[in-house]
Amino acid sequence: MDFKVTIVVTLKPSVLDPQGTTVTEALHHMGYNNVSDVRMGKFMEVSVQASSEKAAEQQAHEICKKLLVNPVIETYRLTIKPAQEAAV
């Protein structure tokens, strides 16, 4: 069965986010002074073929820990859906 895994990787709250700061400053320069605290993160969509949703989820966590996420400075969350449902 095909599953669609959606992964969101964000910096831990205690970690400085220079990219977010730059965007905040750019927005202020453009006149959006009511905007603050821009935090940037990564978004990933992955197709996983697995026998069950549980197996796919387990593998997705494994992939995150081994490759996609730096646990020292980042946290992640993921959602998983059957591929057909995700396409709707």
Place this chain on the structure above:
Amino acid sequence: MDFKVTIVVTLKPSVLDPQGTTVTEALHHMGYNNVSDVRMGKFMEVSVQASSEKAAEQQAHEICKKLLVNPVIETYRLTIKPAQEAAV
């Protein structure tokens, strides 16, 4: 009132995603051959001060179109929540 806007920016399906391809290949090299179609995107969290949720949403769309999203190759979606609720 403070609102927390969550923005997900993804490449349009027709646009090549070299970063995603690299991650897919890395995963295959690591033995995860059941994984395919990795697509990378950006994730942003923005705090917006506005009089109403509707005003915050309108401004968030404006910011996306003017700064955060390249409409030629990217699409975006956003969700908006009162800041207190988002913190829970």
